[in-house]
Amino acid sequence: MSTVPKRKPTRAATQSTGATSRQAILDTAARLFRQEGYAATSLRAIADACDMKAGSLYYHFDSKDQIVSEVLDIGVQRVFDTVRCAVEALSPDADLRATLQCAIEAHLSALLHAHDFTSANIRIFGQVPSDVRASHKSLRRSYEQYWQGLLTALQRRGEIRSGTDLQRTVFFLFGAMNWTTEWYDQKKSGLPAMAGELADLVTNGLCPKPAARRSRPAVKQGKA
Amino acid sequence: MSTVPKRKPTRAATQSTGATSRQAILDTAARLFRQEGYAATSLRAIADACDMKAGSLYYHFDSKDQIVSEVLDIGVQRVFDTVRCAVEALSPDADLRATLQCAIEAHLSALLHAHDFTSANIRIFGQVPSDVRASHKSLRRSYEQYWQGLLTALQRRGEIRSGTDLQRTVFFLFGAMNWTTEWYDQKKSGLPAMAGELADLVTNGLCPKPAARRSRPAVKQGKA
DNA sequence: GTCTATATGCCGATAGAC
DNA sequence: GTCTATCGGCATATAGAC
Numbered sequence: 005m006s007t008v009p010k011r012k013p014t015r016a017a018t019q020s021t022g023a024t025s026r027q028a029i030l031d032t033a034a035r036l037f038r039q040e041g042y043a044a045t046s047l048r049a050i051a052d053a054c055d056m057k058a059g060s061l062y063y064h065f066d067s068k069d070q071i072v073s074e075v076l077d078i079g080v081q082r083v084f085d086t087v088r089c090a091v092e093a094l095s096p097d098a099d100l101r102a103t104l105q106c107a108i109e110a111h112l113s114a115l116l117h118a119h120d121f122t123s124a125n126i127r128i129f130g131q132v133p134s135d136v137r138a139s140h141k142s143l144r145r146s147y148e149q150y151w152q153g154l155l156t157a158l159q160r161r162g163e164i165r166s167g168t169d170l171q172r173t174v175f176f177l178f179g180a181m182n183w184t185t186e187w188y189d190q191k192k193s194g195l196p197a198m199a200g201e202l203a204d205l206v207t208n209g210l211c212p213k214p215a216a217r218r219s220r221p222a223v224k225q226g227k228a
Numbered sequence: 229m230s231t232v233p234k235r236k237p238t239r240a241a242t243q244s245t246g247a248t249s250r251q252a253i254l255d256t257a258a259r260l261f262r263q264e265g266y267a268a269t270s271l272r273a274i275a276d277a278c279d280m281k282a283g284s285l286y287y288h289f290d291s292k293d294q295i296v297s298e299v300l301d302i303g304v305q306r307v308f309d310t311v312r313c314a315v316e317a318l319s320p321d322a323d324l325r326a327t328l329q330c331a332i333e334a335h336l337s338a339l340l341h342a343h344d345f346t347s348a349n350i351r352i353f354g355q356v357p358s359d360v361r362a363s364h365k366s367l368r369r370s371y372e373q374y375w376q377g378l379l380t381a382l383q384r385r386g387e388i389r390s391g392t393d394l395q396r397t398v399f400f401l402f403g404a405m406n407w408t409t410e411w412y413d414q415k416k417s418g419l420p421a422m423a424g425e426l427a428d429l430v431t432n433g434l435c436p437k438p439a440a441r442r443s444r445p446a447v448k449q450g451k452a
Numbered sequence: 453g454t455c456t457a458t459a460t461g462c463c464g465a466t467a468g469a470c
Numbered sequence: 471g472t473c474t475a476t477c478g479g480c481a482t483a484t485a486g487a488c
Contacts, residue, residue, distance in 0.1 A: 025454090040355075041265065041266070041267060041354065041355040042265070042267075043355075046480075046481065046482085047481080047482065048481080058483090059454080059456075059483085059484080059485095063453055063454075068482070068483090101435075130351055130410070163434075164434045165434065165437065169425060172425055173429065175407065176404040176407075176429060179403040179407025180401070180404045181403070182403065182407060183402060183404075183406060183407060186354070187399050198396065201392075201396055205397065205433070206429065206433060208432075208435055209429070209433035210389065211389070212386065212387075212388070212389040212390075213389070270462075270463065271464065272462080281474080282463095283467095286465070287471055287472070288471090
């Protein structure tokens with residue numbers, strides 16, 4: 005019930021102690037939203053975890069909607085920045101497999117390694133009030149289109165077989181990546197290995213190589 | 229806060245008008261849980277949508293926990309039955325691509341075509357009280373292991389390259405499938421086509437075919 | 453900036469009339 | 471089987487002291 009236009013504090017405000025409180029509130033909110041869901045996380049719970057009282061939150065934010073709105077925003081921005089930065093560090097003629105491995109690992113790293121904002125975004129997006137959700141769809145869409153652009157460039161260079169619907173491919177890939185929040189266990193296996201396996205699946209498929217090698221020369225495939 | 233042992237009504241009860249009310253409550257609850265999330269769906273809202281009053285729900289169920297518990301249960305059972313039934317109708321020597329297409333299409337059909345229970349399960353599982361979640365993990369695990377068994381059998385027959393971690397593959401596949409609840413638009417494209425594209429991605433990958441064919445037309449796999 | 457105190461309303465659940 | 475009435479509790483949000 006907010007539709008607040010303002011969002012960011014002034015630069016001056018970020019220098020006062022308020023900035024740390026404000027950030028602590030956002031950090032805590034992201035963690036609790038991820039763990040408990042949106043509706044089940046009360047402002048009292050957020051305040052308690054920050055060693056504050058519920059009423060004090062309203063000095064920094066106008067409403068619960070505004071808090072969750074910023075949490076969602078930061079979540080997408082963080083994974084977007086991480087992936088873009090990693091991909092831009094690649095050699096410009098990196099092949100399909102290398103590009104996928106790099107982008108997938110960056111996305112998964114932002115998602116699984118101590119980033120409550122990113123995983124909160126995925127888990128609570130469908131639970132927030134519809135006006136909050138609507139105002140964040142464009143940022144999500146930008147990120148989707150970034151991936152689509154990546155794949156389109158690879159397709160033009162002949163690294164992806166023609167006829168593939170790349171939008172749908174991106175959605176499948178997002179699903180495989182984002183679903184890891186439901187099962188990934190850090191103790192069982194490293195993240196780069198998992199990223200490699202997904203990149204391999206999407207590049208080469210499950211089917212055994214027929215005769216000639218395909219993309220990854222490294223592994224020997226003898227079944228004798 | 230329930231830990232209720234009993235669950236199903238007696239056969240006699242299902243013959244009275246109570247059965248229809250009971251089923252209407254479950255149907256409505258599944259729809260609202262899917263749309264709004266678990267915590268945001270009140271018993272009053274469920275009752276309203278059933279043209280009842282909130283107190284009347286307690287004739288059929290002991291608690292909100294019990295309602296959501298049954299909704300979750302039905303959701304997994306429904307998709308499990310759909311997939312198992314479809315796969316059992318396959319020829320026993322169906323190849324990887326055909327098996328995947330069949331199972332994926334069945335799973336997506338249960339998920340996307342008018343089955344609130346199935347999509348509610350996916351969306352609210354992470355939001356329900358932890359004791360409810362715990363009591364349904366075994367059913368989910370059965371379904372995962374069914375898929376893993378499918379792939380293991382195919383791997384033994386040489387249809388899946390060795391060295392692949394099939395548990396992880398199943399999780400990636402589940403992610404790609406379950407994420408479709410977030411973006412699938414029935415008007416844009418048919419479900420069989422989408423299932424085919426995912427099956428193709430997982431079978432052959434994005435990489436263009438090098439020289440020889442890979443899986444599709446060649447069915448010289450016969451061991452009759 | 454953070455506190456206490458409070459307004460207002462919906463929540464899950466129960467009791468008992470019909 | 472469904473209703474009305476109600477309990478105690480917790481929700482978001484506000485007002486004003488310090």
